[in-house]
Amino acid sequence: MPAARVQPTVRVRCIYFTNNIFKISKNACNSQKQINTPFVIVFPNCKINLGLQILQKRGDGFHDIETIFYPIPLKDALEIVPAQNQEQQPTLCNYGTPVHGNATDNLCIKAWHLLKNDFPDLPAVQIHLLKNIPMGAGLGGGSADGACMLQMLNNKFHLELSSQQLIQYGLQLGSDCPFFIINKPCLATGRGEILEPLPVDLSAYQLVLANPGIHVNTGWAFAQLNVNDMLTASLVLRDIIMQPVESWRHFLQNDFEMPVFNKYPQLKAVKENLYALGAVYAAMSGSGSTVFGIFNDNISLAEALPVNYSRLKL
Numbered sequence: 001m002p003a004a005r006v007q008p009t010v011r012v013r014c015i016y017f018t019n020n021i022f023k024i025s026k027n028a029c030n031s032q033k034q035i036n037t038p039f040v041i042v043f044p045n046c047k048i049n050l051g052l053q054i055l056q057k058r059g060d061g062f063h064d065i066e067t068i069f070y071p072i073p074l075k076d077a078l079e080i081v082p083a084q085n086q087e088q089q090p091t092l093c094n095y096g097t098p099v100h101g102n103a104t105d106n107l108c109i110k111a112w113h114l115l116k117n118d119f120p121d122l123p124a125v126q127i128h129l130l131k132n133i134p135m136g137a138g139l140g141g142g143s144a145d146g147a148c149m150l151q152m153l154n155n156k157f158h159l160e161l162s163s164q165q166l167i168q169y170g171l172q173l174g175s176d177c178p179f180f181i182i183n184k185p186c187l188a189t190g191r192g193e194i195l196e197p198l199p200v201d202l203s204a205y206q207l208v209l210a211n212p213g214i215h216v217n218t219g220w221a222f223a224q225l226n227v228n229d230m231l232t233a234s235l236v237l238r239d240i241i242m243q244p245v246e247s248w249r250h251f252l253q254n255d256f257e258m259p260v261f262n263k264y265p266q267l268k269a270v271k272e273n274l275y276a277l278g279a280v281y282a283a284m285s286g287s288g289s290t291v292f293g294i295f296n297d298n299i300s301l302a303e304a305l306p307v308n309y310s311r312l313k314l
Contacts, residue, residue: 039081040156044144046074046133047179048207048285048292050200051237051252054225062175062191063222066237069140069179069186070200072207076132076141078108078148080156083124090124097131107146107173114169115153122157136215138286140176147173147180167193187238200241206295208279210270214289216260221287224259245294248281256287267291277301 050068057063076096083090090112092103103109108127116122127149133141147170154161161169163181170177175192185200240251261268267289274282274293278301282293295301 039079040152041077041079042148042152043075043077044133044141044148044180045071045183046139046141046144047071047176048139048290049254050241050248050283052254052256052286053237054222054255058191064190065188065192067188067192068198068200068237068241069176069188069192069195070202071180071183071185072139074133074139074209076145077128077130078145078152079128080125080149080152081128083126087124090127092127092129095128095130097133097135099129099131099135107142107177108149110173111146111149111169112153114172115150115159119157119159122153122159125153134211134213134290137211137290138216138284138288139290140180140286143170143174143176144180146170147177150177151181167195187241196238198238198241202245202294204297205245205280206297206299206301208274208277208293208295208301209290210274210292211290212266212270214264214267216264216288218287221256221260225255246280249275252281252283254283254285257284260284260288264289 047069050070052065052067055064055066090109092106092109099106106129108129112122112125112127129145131141133139133144135141147166150161150166150169150173153159154166166181167178170181171191171193178193179186179188179195182195182197184197186195186197188195237252240248243251257268257271261271261284267284270291271282271284271293274291277293277295278299279293279295282291284291
């Protein structure tokens, strides 16, 4: 029986709102609240890409990449409670930003089924997902939800899976999922699953996110890249990222920007506007369409930002 997406019929116990203003904090992205009750709540955060180089297309159809994943404290809320009436399949209730598509395609549901295959006694649960992270935006919100679901089930039902085992399960959900098991700044290579933690700290800066609501199909974005140009990274991201943030503008590039900006020139205009507002670095995250700017903390931006830009602070 396929998993069902049901309309909310019970009062939500977890209500989470992000502020319009926050400051990047290196300790802000590991928020997880586990309560000694039948239900468990976590707050999956998203990420930005600091540089993204597509190196080559692999024989398995994936691409080798090199990027820096950096966690940021824009979060969803995810809750699991015991299934009622001896249900055998998980159910999913969505709140906040509408989640389109079939429930069976949701990574939280897929995460449960992955573990159920190896742990037949895993009970069914009701999943309550409050979506706050924009979807299809290059921020990895769906991957974060799926990774947190794996961790929640592991902890709640004492499956005793190691972090490395959870990473392997996460990779079956998506290339970004392993990062959210670690959830610290990392150099990512391979498909994105080979992760090397790096001492990158942007807590002295403030971050502006601009998401114009354009959905960029990741498959289309990869198809626009010239395979002959995917030979080697021109510069080593590990070295670039250790340079002053002010120098990143000249060296830290996202290979998706050229084809995506050509199709959606308004995104290029957003990046240029962020620099005009005083960003020390601005780029598109992932394959888009979110564009972000990093600003010195002493710059006042509240009055200068357009209405669809968010300056976020804890």
